[in-house]
Amino acid sequence: MKNASRFTMGAIAALFLTASPALAYEAAEVKDGGSLSGTVTGGPGKAGTLKVTKNEDVCGKTVADESGKVKENKIEGAVVTIQGIAKGKKADTKPAVLDNAQCVFHPHVQAAMVGSKIDILNSDPILHNSHAYIGGKITTFNVALPTKGQKVTKDLKKAGLMDVKCDAGHTWMKAWIVVHDSPYYAVTDAKGSFKIDNVPPGKYKVKVWHETLGETEKEVTIAAKADAKLDAALKK
Amino acid sequence: MRSIAKRERGRGVCLGLGIAGITVWTLFAGADAFGAGSEADLGKKVYASRCGICHGDKGDGKGLVGIIHRVEKRGLTWVSYPRDFTAGIFKFRSTMTGELPTDADLERVIRNGIPRSGMPSHIDVPANEIKAVMAYIKAFSPRWKQDKPGKSIAIKKPAEAGSSASAAKGEKIWKDMKCWECHGEKGLGDGPSVATLKDDWGDPSVPFDFTSGALKGGPDIEDIYRTFTTGVDGTPMPSYADSLGEADRWHLVSYSLKMMGKVK
Ligand SMILES: [Cu+2]
Numbered sequence: 465m466k467n468a469s470r471f472t473m474g475a476i477a478a479l480f481l482t483a484s485p486a487l488a489y490e491a492a493e494v495k496d497g498g499s500l501s502g503t504v505t506g507g508p509g510k511a512g513t514l515k516v517t518k519n520e521d522v523c524g525k526t527v528a529d530e531s532g533k534v535k536e537n538k539i540e541g542a543v544v545t546i547q548g549i550a551k552g553k554k555a556d557t558k559p560a561v562l563d564n565a566q567c568v569f570h571p572h573v574q575a576a577m578v579g580s581k582i583d584i585l586n587s588d589p590i591l592h593n594s595h596a597y598i599g600g601k602i603t604t605f606n607v608a609l610p611t612k613g614q615k616v617t618k619d620l621k622k623a624g625l626m627d628v629k630c631d632a633g634h635t636w637m638k639a640w641i642v643v644h645d646s647p648y649y650a651v652t653d654a655k656g657s658f659k660i661d662n663v664p665p666g667k668y669k670v671k672v673w674h675e676t677l678g679e680t681e682k683e684v685t686i687a688a689k690a691d692a693k694l695d696a697a698l699k700k
Numbered sequence: 701m702r703s704i705a706k707r708e709r710g711r712g713v714c715l716g717l718g719i720a721g722i723t724v725w726t727l728f729a730g731a732d733a734f735g736a737g738s739e740a741d742l743g744k745k746v747y748a749s750r751c752g753i754c755h756g757d758k759g760d761g762k763g764l765v766g767i768i769h770r771v772e773k774r775g776l777t778w779v780s781y782p783r784d785f786t787a788g789i790f791k792f793r794s795t796m797t798g799e800l801p802t803d804a805d806l807e808r809v810i811r812n813g814i815p816r817s818g819m820p821s822h823i824d825v826p827a828n829e830i831k832a833v834m835a836y837i838k839a840f841s842p843r844w845k846q847d848k849p850g851k852s853i854a855i856k857k858p859a860e861a862g863s864s865a866s867a868a869k870g871e872k873i874w875k876d877m878k879c880w881e882c883h884g885e886k887g888l889g890d891g892p893s894v895a896t897l898k899d900d901w902g903d904p905s906v907p908f909d910f911t912s913g914a915l916k917g918g919p920d921i922e923d924i925y926r927t928f929t930t931g932v933d934g935t936p937m938p939s940y941a942d943s944l945g946e947a948d949r950w951h952l953v954s955y956s957l958k959m960m961g962k963v964k
Contacts, residue, residue: 603934606936
């Protein structure tokens with residue numbers, strides 16, 4: 465009996481746990497979808513280089529610091545996510561890519577949908593060691609890439625903010641991956657602009673995040689077959 | 701004290717039978733009061749008497765004993781930190797990198813202890829107390845409610861593992877896989893990356909010196925294979941499951957044994 469009651473407890477607990485944080489996303493045809501576009505501005509940016517302290521023959525003496533790319537107040541590499549969409553356009557089935565090339569992660573910032581895969585590549589003839597954390601603390605994978613041309617594929621199992629570092633002594637290496645619960649995300653380009661299309665009409669919360677310039681949340685209404693504008697300003 | 705716990709659980713069984721099938725809520729409350737309740741009490745008591753002094757009342761690894769210093773062979777000093785259970789990160793697992801350990805993994809560490817660290821063995825502790833304290837430890841981190849433990853990897857030791865022929869192949873793999881960048885060319889833990897290595901708490905992480913003595917992950921050949929395959933979470937030691945084939949990982953195990961002086 466004790467076992468039976470424990471089982472019941474477990475079942476109840478499991479129900480709450482799986483139901484509350486993230487409902488499974490469902491792909492369906494989007495009728496009269498709208499879009500969201502805009503520009504992310506702010507600063508101050510940070511141009512400069514990071515000092516290379518290992519494998520200079522492959523990496524060079526310095527690498528570009530990509531943690532605050534701002535040009536004329538426009539922020540590149542901010543991630544825009546529309547919140548709370550449980551049903552909508554089909555997600556990209558191509559795996560995300562994180563390349564270790566000349567001792568820099570490419571891309572520096574990206575977004576992907578939870579449940580998709582990521583290919584971690586090594587384009588350098590030296591050891592890289594991609595160690596990814598989710599939510600700042602918890603290792604989500606830690607994989608060795610000892611040879612040029614190596615590819616390791618991992619699942620992005622959990623939504624949240626991932627950061628990746630290299631444990632092969634390349635202390636300057638850093639990448640960010642926003643793992644979102646729907647395919648409604650975008651990363652701003654060099655002009656600070658972004659566009660997310662095929663959005664089911666409705667009122668949404670939109671998050672804008674940048675690694676060094678902070679984050680903000682806005683509310684936006686996206687009308688059928690129309691482009692809604694969202695400009696956001698970030699400030700350190 | 702333990703006999704009281706037993707009696708309470710006995711009452712739980714009778715009561716449970718009495719209210720069978722009435723409502724889910726009664727079952728829930730009944731189990732809470734007499735089943736899970738007594739296990740939680742037991743876990744708390746065992747933790748307080750055996751674990752808290754190092755791991756802390758809050759499970760954050762900041763107990764009264766604090767950091768434990770040890771001196772390694774050849775006079776090298778390193779520092780040992782009691783596990784911070786609030787992070788939900790575990791080093792010695794049979795599950796893949798980034799996954800929670802299985803109950804068997806936790807039990808193995810509790811029972812056997814961790815050599816070259818402050819963690820003693822607890823072979824004297826009864827099974828029900830270990831089970832209760834495992835549940836208590838899990839309550840320190842929300843991760844145990846969000847994630848499920850991973851699946852244990854399969855370990856099938858090939859006949860040639862541990863042979864000198866296999867070790868010779870492993871020596872080349874050691875070079876190619878750049879194990880030496882952290883562990884050194886001869887496995888002395890003195891590779892060129894050592895100064896940069898930090899664990900998830902920002903404390904210096906010391907790569908294993910294969911000539912220095914006992915392995916933290918366990919003494920058996922299968923234990924070494926498991927560590928190469930799943931990595932040591934919370935430290936820079938990665939998983940080689942995706943970077944290296946199974947046969948090659950076994951050759952690496954053989955070469956490790958050779959560096960430890962266990963292969964002729
Ligand atoms: Cu690297």
